[in-house]
Amino acid sequence: xxxxxxxxxFFSRASADPDVRVGVGDDGAVLRxxxxxxxxxxxxxxVEGVHYPADLPAADVGYRAVxxxxxxxxxxxxxxxxxxxxxTLRESDAGWLEDFADGLYTSAxxxxxxxxxxxxxxxxxxxxxxxxxxxxxxxxxxxxxxxxPGDDIxxxxxxxxxxxxxxxxxQGAPRGDAVGYLLQRFARPTARVExxxxxxxxxxxxxxxxxxxxxxxxxxxxxxxxxxxxxxDRLPLxxxxxxxxxxxxxxxxxxxxxxxxxxxxxxxxxxxxxxxEIAGVPISRIGRIxxxxxxxxxxxxxxxxxxxxxxxxxx
Amino acid sequence: xxxxxxxxxFFSRASADPDVRVGVGDDGAVLRxxxxxxxxxxxxxxVEGVHYPADLPAADVGYRAVxxxxxxxxxxxxxxxxxxxxxTLRESDAGWLEDFADGLYTSAxxxxxxxxxxxxxxxxxxxxxxxxxxxxxxxxxxxxxxxxPGDDIxxxxxxxxxxxxxxxxxQGAPRGDAVGYLLQRFARPTARVExxxxxxxxxxxxxxxxxxxxxxxxxxxxxxxxxxxxxxDRLPLxxxxxxxxxxxxxxxxxxxxxxxxxxxxxxxxxxxxxxxEIAGVPISRIGRIxxxxxxxxxxxxxxxxxxxxxxxxxx
Numbered sequence: 001x002x003x004x005x006x007x008x009x010f011f012s013r014a015s016a017d018p019d020v021r022v023g024v025g026d027d028g029a030v031l032r033x034x035x036x037x038x039x040x041x042x043x044x045x046x047v048e049g050v051h052y053p054a055d056l057p058a059a060d061v062g063y064r065a066v067x068x069x070x071x072x073x074x075x076x077x078x079x080x081x082x083x084x085x086x087x088t089l090r091e092s093d094a095g096w097l098e099d100f101a102d103g104l105y106t107s108a109x110x111x112x113x114x115x116x117x118x119x120x121x122x123x124x125x126x127x128x129x130x131x132x133x134x135x136x137x138x139x140x141x142x143x144x145x146x147x148x149p150g151d152d153i154x155x156x157x158x159x160x161x162x163x164x165x166x167x168x169x170x171q172g173a174p175r176g177d178a179v180g181y182l183l184q185r186f187a188r189p190t191a192r193v194e195x196x197x198x199x200x201x202x203x204x205x206x207x208x209x210x211x212x213x214x215x216x217x218x219x220x221x222x223x224x225x226x227x228x229x230x231x232x233d234r235l236p237l238x239x240x241x242x243x244x245x246x247x248x249x250x251x252x253x254x255x256x257x258x259x260x261x262x263x264x265x266x267x268x269x270x271x272x273x274x275x276x277e278i279a280g281v282p283i284s285r286i287g288r289i290x291x292x293x294x295x296x297x298x299x300x301x302x303x304x305x306x307x308x309x310x311x312x313x314x315x
Numbered sequence: 316x317x318x319x320x321x322x323x324x325f326f327s328r329a330s331a332d333p334d335v336r337v338g339v340g341d342d343g344a345v346l347r348x349x350x351x352x353x354x355x356x357x358x359x360x361x362v363e364g365v366h367y368p369a370d371l372p373a374a375d376v377g378y379r380a381v382x383x384x385x386x387x388x389x390x391x392x393x394x395x396x397x398x399x400x401x402x403t404l405r406e407s408d409a410g411w412l413e414d415f416a417d418g419l420y421t422s423a424x425x426x427x428x429x430x431x432x433x434x435x436x437x438x439x440x441x442x443x444x445x446x447x448x449x450x451x452x453x454x455x456x457x458x459x460x461x462x463x464p465g466d467d468i469x470x471x472x473x474x475x476x477x478x479x480x481x482x483x484x485x486q487g488a489p490r491g492d493a494v495g496y497l498l499q500r501f502a503r504p505t506a507r508v509e510x511x512x513x514x515x516x517x518x519x520x521x522x523x524x525x526x527x528x529x530x531x532x533x534x535x536x537x538x539x540x541x542x543x544x545x546x547x548d549r550l551p552l553x554x555x556x557x558x559x560x561x562x563x564x565x566x567x568x569x570x571x572x573x574x575x576x577x578x579x580x581x582x583x584x585x586x587x588x589x590x591x592e593i594a595g596v597p598i599s600r601i602g603r604i605x606x607x608x609x610x611x612x613x614x615x616x617x618x619x620x621x622x623x624x625x626x627x628x629x630x
Contacts, residue, residue: 004534021353022458025538027387027523028357030456033348038336041431042343043399043446047438072342084358086401086444116356119444123362129401129434129444131358141345143337208342219319223341 015114062103074196163257227292377418389511478572542607
């Protein structure tokens with residue numbers, strides 16, 4: 001099976017999107033953009049053994065490669081439309097590829113995204129880069145730069161699950177209900193696309209949580225030129241995380257575990273009101289934006305010094 | 316230097332493009348698409364040791380990663396606008412990165428392309444995926460599927476240079492003028508963007524030459540449901556290729572060397588007339604489209620059986 005047969009066999013499922021004029025199989029894809037909207041484009045790479053364990057099921061790798069990009073789209077408030085796949089493989093293992101493609105299309109189909117092109121190459125390590133392009137109402141894209149002093153800081157869903165799930169996977173922990181849930185949160189993250197769409201009229205700023213809440217919130221406050229006060233007692237921890245991790249470790253996973261793929265956003269209290277969910281997704285107030293720089297944490301009403309910096313390549 | 320510092324230091328040069336509303340540094344890029352045009356999007360990956368020798372200068376790797384994508388855009392007749400970079404590195408070597416970024420921006424600037432986003436990750440091998448998005452007049456994108464019996468088959472520039480240049484590089488051949496020229500054709504391919512733009516009113520079909528003329532022409536005739544007669548005496552061979560390779564090897568490089576990044580296209584004889592260049596780029600008639608399937612070759616007026624299939628991953 002050479003690369004052209006491989007693409008024809010695994011990555012050429014038909015799309016029902018009438019705006020895909022030319023899809024997989026030519027030098028490029030031809031797309032008809034929606035009139036009067038802005039485009040949003042994101043790219044995220046998964047490297048085998050770095051972003052996921054080499055023995056993670058192929059279907060999860062495919063699902064995850066799409067979902068982490070959908071999460072970036074969600075944090076921009078964008079509607080995802082089209083994706084391309086740059087896939088570097090060690091060998092062409094038909095079983096692995098079939099499972100990988102199934103996972104990839106499953107995640108894409110959940111959000112109505114069409115695979116429109118790609119490139120398949122050979123290397124010494126699996127590297128999966130997915131790029132997604134979508135649309136957003138002009139000038140409405142959410143960015144990291146809009147937070148203002150007085151904003152509430154909120155987060156969708158729960159944080160720390162995926163970090164704890166990955167640790168359990170690596171330790172070969174028995175997969176009871178709680179560990180199974182945490183692992184699923186790592187392997188098949190739920191991108192908050194509908195919540196992100198709803199946030200364009202609510203949020204002042206937003207960021208996708210991939211490297212860990214503390215590190216990602218730091219990026220948001222730096223981009224906005226503000227500071228943050230984070231109330232660690234308010235971090236939304238799932239029952240599964242509380243059941244499997246000591247409180248100290250649960251806090252560590254929540255702040256720095258990474259791979260949450262939730263949206264952290266800020267909004268004026270008058271705008272967000274007393275809402276406890278958005279587009280059906282629970283939201284939690286975890287702090288507020290203040291004048292200044294950096295993040296100060298509070299726990300049990302007392303200042304809490306926190307040092308960990310989350311995940312950074314090359315550090 | 317962590318990944319965020321790396322991006323800020325090497326990949327955040329300002330763009331003058333007013334349609335880039337949000338560029339490098341947020342969860343995604345926000346772009347204002349040109350009204351009434353189709354979008355074209357392409358992605359091509361370079362893997363160290365597979366697509367280029369590991370000791371190729373970093374500036375050439377950066378230049379080449381962009382140029383091979385510009386070549387795909389050219390073959391679609393598209394105007395390239397914006398690119399993203401998914402870069403997997405072994406370590407963060409500031410000297411290598413500075414050179415790589417210089418080459419990358421040099422190629423992008425030649426065609427007015429803005430770097431708008433990306434992802435930088437760590438792996439065991441350098442993998443560079445560039446995606447470029449551009450625009451084309453509605454319904455005008457060139458594809459592989461439009462060739463009709465009676466069309467002339469033409470090619471821009473010359474073929475075989477890059478294959479011969481790469482072989483010389485691997486053999487450590489002395490870099491006299493001819494070898495230097497051939498190597499430059501491999502390291503810094505000239506994407507035929509202006510020629511591609513001019514071809515949208517001329518060509519019936521087109522394909523970018525990356526895997527070798529014979530293999531790529533096979534893809535074109537297959538997509539078009541036609542056959543081709545290729546006159547091997549008409550292949551445009553550069554003086555440098557003729558000076559450094561025996562005729563038999565020069566022919567082999569021309570048909571299967573790959574990495575040419577020229578445009579092979581077809582056009583009705585009445586449309587192309589006696590033109591010898593397009594947008595300043597020489598063009599050569601190398602055969603014609605016929606009813607049927609596959610490619611038959613002629614050399615010295617006699618049928619010539621050719622077997623080589625060009626480059627395919629996993630084959």
